[in-house]
Amino acid sequence: MREYFIPKTGFNFFDIARAYGLGIVAYALSDESDVTVEDSGFAYKITVGEELNIGNTEEIQRYLPSQDSPSGQYWEYVLKTSNIKNKLKQEVKNFFKDPKNIKGILEKHSNIENIAWVFNSSTKGKKKPKKKEKALSLPQSLELGAGKGIRATIPSTLTEKGLELPPEHKDQLYLAILGALNASVYSFHHSGSTTYTYIVYPLPGKVDVEFITTRAITNELRKALANSHKAGLFPTLAYIAVEMEMAKRSSFLEEPTLVPSLIYGVMAKSPQAKDKPYSTGRFPLELVSKVPSEVLSFWRNILRRSDRKGYEDIAMALSKFMAEPTLENYYSYIRLHLRNELRPNSIKFGSYDADSLLEVLKNVEVS
Secondary structure, three states: OEEEEEEOOOOHHHHHHHHHHHHHHHHHHOOOOOEEEEEOOOEEEEEEOOOOOOOOOHHHHOOOOOOOOOOOOHHHHHOOOOOOHHHHHHHHHHHOOOHHHHHHHHHHHOOHHHOOOOOOOOOOOOOOOOOOOOOEEOOOOOOHHHOOEOOOOOHHHOOOEOOEEOHHHHHHHHHHHHHHHHHOEEEEEEEOOEEEEEEEEEOOOEEEHHHHHHHHOOHHHHHHOOEOOOOOHHHHHHHHHHHHHHHHHHOOOOOOOEOOEEEEEEEEEOOOOOOEEEEEEEEEOOOOOOOOHHHHHHHHHHHOOOOOOOOHHHHHHHHHHHHOOEHHHHHHHHHHHHHHHHOOOOOOOOOOOHHHHHHHHOOOEOO
8 A cells, every 4th residue: 555645735726636636647557446535634645555557657648638528628627727728738648648757756745755835945955957947837727826826925025926836846737737637627607797617626535536537527517517507606516516425325436435525716707807716615515415315316406407597596595505504594495495396387306205304404503
């Protein structure tokens, strides 16, 4: 058994994408054996059950989709705010073809002390490169904090600059792109003249990489979310949560996959401006993981009606209850659910039996 580490930088999306990226590298090189990504507090830990075949880099290419494949559009989403999309795309593919690069990145991450903080690395004691390389800018669409960067610590020189990766750490950007291509969901919502881009990742508590690559984030789910819910962000997140939980329950993984929440970010774009950070947060999955499967089926039917007018209120009430299961939110949702079932000519989502209601109530916060 081998362990690798992704130290956290404080930039959540970038850290999670790198962790999944390294997990996918290990998964591909270990002939798709058991590989987990786990939150260890100060770092994400990637655990591999078998030896890695460093030379088998063609397996990694399977997780870098071609432009004409169903997932090919994700290159555009992940690199949406980059000015060098095509260049970066080719660099990523070339990097993961070279066994020397793979060996180097695995060695770097095999010991947590090997890795300096990637945005503030020291070149002291290192050989200077023969040809000066430029730093790489981190796309905002990959990390919402990249647009503003880090504030200078000296008040008299207070500036804001986008995040840049030193040349010796460009492999971290490549890892993040690999992870984002496979573990993220992008969805789009139009309100008036503004376009909102939703970016969602499953937060790894302890996640089997097989679940991420083959069960949780599937082409079908991404296709369904190409247009987000008419009621906005929360019903979109709630639908992702339900689909992930149902996929988890139908999988045959030997160990349970723990995803405590979804981490999400929003970019907003008006016709006259570029994409700008709008909001970030977490959507907890505690309630979703505890309710019976028949209840999840009701919720799925409500939330998948993303394109139907007249059902926004029940979808919004349900998603608020899923994220914050208080008694007040429960009453708000269940009243709308029952009213819908009694209303003539409405789409029916199903009635709860006594046992299901009690199971849901067990998880309601009464205080």
